[in-house]
Amino acid sequence: MANHLTVAAEAEFRPGASWRSQALGFGLKHSVKPLLDVWARLPFDLFPPNVLEHAARLLPAPNGTRWRPVRLEHCRSEYVIGPGVADTPGEGPVILYLHGGAFLTCGINTHRRLVARVSSAADRPALNVGYRQMPHEPVAESVADGLEGLRWLLAQGYRIEDVTIVGDSAGGYLAFAVARAAIDAGLGRPAGVVALSPLLDFDNARRLAHRNADRCQLFSVRALERFEQVTHRLDTRRGVSGRRTCPVNMSLDDMPPSMIQIGSREVLLADAELMASRLVSAGVPCDLTVWDRQVHVFQAAASWVPEARAAIDEIGEFIASLDGRDSTTAPVTRTPVRTSRRRRAASSA
Template sequence: MPVAVTVEPQFVAGAGMRSRVLAHTVKLTVKPVLDVWGRYPGPMWPAGLLDFGARYLQPTRGVARRRIRLDNCDAEWWERRHGSRPDTSTSTADVAILYLHGGGFLTCGLNTHRVLALRIGAASRASVLTVGYRMLPRHSIAESVADCLSGYRWLLERGFPPERIVIAGDSAGGFLTFATALALADQGLDQPAALVALSPLTDLDPTAKLARLEGRECPLIPRSVLLTLAEIAGRADGDIPTVSPVDGDLTGLPPVLIQVGSTEMLYVDAELMAQRLGAAGVPVTLEVWDRQVHVFQAAADVLPEAARAVTRIGAFVQDATRLPGRSAAAR
């Protein structure tokens, strides 16, 4: 039997003026649009337009990009540069992050999340593989997980040992982060060094989220979106329903960092996942950031709180992947 770990949420106080303005703006602009979609979903909504429109977002400096093809989807490999040249080595001194984007399994992609993924990579001193996994409604969540597994295997084949890999994701990508780790266990593959989940969706059943006060205060995600997402996911799954990570066997998962805003709809998912990880004996850190919007880390260029959060992610990744006997200064 695993030894349960006590999980005490770490509340990070202070929402500055910029954070409050962002939350208010999102509540007045983005949330109503999402609510309309949730009430009247259909094929006419241009789900792919968001990622297409973000194709010109500039990556951070200090990395070299290579577009690659996994078994059933595209991916991008962003390699750290040492000095003026790309780091092309595959020694165990390297660290890689497998990053899984959010978007409700329906939208976003490699372009929308490029800057966030690379900012986390820079803070972690790691190269990054971002996966453009197959999405609803044409593909099931199980197929999304299969694509994430392909990304993990790609890193292994490149020469990264599991203890030098971290899986990270936001929102639906947080769901896939945990689902991928559980799939690794099912296939007898070694776990990565750690998992990082930003505002993660961990339970497709919206009941608990809709019953809690936090969801009513969420500046981004309306109730209608959760109900519609659960319905679409159920149709795509067919006869084999997706098991939410929060209901899986979490025993043996690596250390986990979860960051979530205190008024988010998905705060409930983050809290429950942390509790169940702790009960399974998994070391978990749950950071609750005061009144921050969903995946606020993406606004690190303008929000001091987001920049601090990314820095903390980087420190967590570096600590989890540190080689034995190697000090942080040597990294």
């Protein structure tokens, strides 16, 4: 197993894009992206029902997946046991999963398949948290629900040092925010954080100046600017005052080892690069892997895209490599070096 706990000041590049991944990117660029641009131009705030979450009830989970509902104080969640994973509640390592969807859409149904695959790759169960979202609740409540999910795991007998927090897109924001909240609350330090195509900053300035500002196959900078404006207005309506501290601006020196995966053309690569650099500067191990021409959260397409399966395998190896580390001690400051490159021919998988 490759050592994933070296400090990575530079990204590791995973070359190759299969025809399936390129077809997926083409489809998103000419369907979902134009719709998001229309939404960004509307003179009023529009929040349609979470159709994706309801429709996803009809999609089958990978064969061998088991799950059972968990009711947290303010939201629905579910305990997912991926194919081949032993069901031993409260024992051994576990994953806390926080889904993406721009804090506006998706949920436990849309992400059950991805959570099951990550669970199977890492050989441990996962709590898939259906946290409260905008426009009904501000982002602060999403973080609170993620922390409540962590507390639920601890109440079942899991140890904080055996919990890896995983999230995609907006869930990547929550993964780092919940880890920070757990440390600040005196719960201890989780084993690690894994973020897939994470949104890590509500300030759009760096993205505007980034080389990927006009290259992303899903999000335009205009759509992200509108998202920033909408979140501010919703916070104001709910009486949330003060400046939000996003993960890239949080105190990071006592954070756990982290892994960030992202596509090479994503506009959110600006967030990933900044977060990796700041973690490394704080002395925290971080693996940043950039996947050639892959779309936003391409890992969710594992049933069709070979690179997605390869990426999930790497997530599983990274999480497994965290087992047995002492999360109560401060991270060791190391000289920034590149991670060892794994020669994975993802496009031929």
